[in-house]
Amino acid sequence: MSEPSTALEPIVSARGLRKSFGRKPILHGLDFDIPPGRIYGLVGHNGAGKTTTLNAMLGLTSYEGTIRVLGEDPFARRAHLMENVAFISDVASLPRFLRVRELFALLTNIHPNFSQEKARQFLEGTDIRPEMKIKALSKGMMAQLHLAVVMAIDAKLLVLDEPTLGLDITYRKRFYRRLLEDYMTEERTLIITTHQVDEIEFMLSDIMFIRDGELILHMQMETVSEKFSQLVANEPEAQEAARALGPVYEETRFGQTVFIFDGVPRETLEPLGKVSTPTLSDLFVALMQRPTANPESAR
Numbered sequence: 001m002s003e004p005s006t007a008l009e010p011i012v013s014a015r016g017l018r019k020s021f022g023r024k025p026i027l028h029g030l031d032f033d034i035p036p037g038r039i040y041g042l043v044g045h046n047g048a049g050k051t052t053t054l055n056a057m058l059g060l061t062s063y064e065g066t067i068r069v070l071g072e073d074p075f076a077r078r079a080h081l082m083e084n085v086a087f088i089s090d091v092a093s094l095p096r097f098l099r100v101r102e103l104f105a106l107l108t109n110i111h112p113n114f115s116q117e118k119a120r121q122f123l124e125g126t127d128i129r130p131e132m133k134i135k136a137l138s139k140g141m142m143a144q145l146h147l148a149v150v151m152a153i154d155a156k157l158l159v160l161d162e163p164t165l166g167l168d169i170t171y172r173k174r175f176y177r178r179l180l181e182d183y184m185t186e187e188r189t190l191i192i193t194t195h196q197v198d199e200i201e202f203m204l205s206d207i208m209f210i211r212d213g214e215l216i217l218h219m220q221m222e223t224v225s226e227k228f229s230q231l232v233a234n235e236p237e238a239q240e241a242a243r244a245l246g247p248v249y250e251e252t253r254f255g256q257t258v259f260i261f262d263g264v265p266r267e268t269l270e271p272l273g274k275v276s277t278p279t280l281s282d283l284f285v286a287l288m289q290r291p292t293a294n295p296e297s298a299r
């Protein structure tokens with residue numbers, strides 16, 4: 001077996017990462033390491049703190065605690081770090097007054113790792129042409145152009161905050177496939193946030209769930225499928241037996257009762273009904289509803 005990736009120098013490392021806006025605490029002391037060559041999904045409700053976490057990594061916001069990206073402090077060394085980091089954040093925008101080819105020329109001049117050739121390749125199959133003015137593009141085309149530009153940067157870390165917002169389903173699927181096939185290598189690390197987690201589940205190597213500024217799950221996808229199980233049980237006796245095993249979640253859907261378990265062996269569950277690995281969106285819903293502090297008194 002190859003060496004576990006956690007033994008490699010992390011691409012991003014956070015210790016006690018905190019952030020408040022005014023008096024409102026947003027991040028409550030996050031600790032994590034992201035090794036190279038991984039594809040991370042960062043998932044959480046609106047306002048959970050995903051963008052704030054990414055902005056801290058990108059040196060776009062101040063913070064307390066420690067964060068290192070490629071071994072450097074992103075806030076202090078932002079300009080230098082950006083040679084090896086590419087990102088799309090929800091606030092980023094393209095210069096609207098330029099034509100597409102002028103944007104490429106500009107980026108060639110300012111970014112040492114930008115390839116015009118690659119950007120053009122990523123635009124194949126879209127309706128975007130080099131002569132078009134950026135301000136004349138539709139919202140979706142603008143997003144396509146943005147993605148093409150970002151993927152044309154030879155970066156060690158690519159951060160995508162809701163990259164496919166406003167894009168149609170055909171393009172979204174094609175984008176994720178190309179990202180996986182044409183962009184990812186063992187030296188590159190990808191961090192994606194999206195609310196459409198089922199669309200990216202197939203490509204993720206690791207998952208982070210963030211709730212109210214706290215990391216409630218940080219796990220390799222392989223471990224997720226070993227640790228968590230979903231059981232669909234129809235008979236009342238089987239449902240009672242399932243409840244006795246301490247599910248982390250229970251829900252009745254279309255007359256069927258669905259349970260999610262953490263760390264209960266599948267052999268124990270199989271006699272009770274149909275067992276599978278929960279999808280990330282089901283697991284997310286289950287874990288988001290679990291009480292954080294003092295579960296005993298919550299009952």
Ligand SMILES: Nc1ncnc2c1ncn2[C@@H]1O[C@H](COP(=O)(O)OP(=O)(O)OP(=O)(O)O)[C@@H](O)[C@H]1O
Pocket residue numbers: 021026044045046047048049050051052053
């Ligand atoms: N510049 C700011 N000033 C004040 N509060 C802010 C600022 N930016 C973010 N916040 C607050 O911080 C919290 C976390 O916001 P953040 O954008 O990180 O959430 P998110 O998980 O990315 O949400 P979404 O899925 O909606 O994009 C929210 O309560 C938000 O209102």
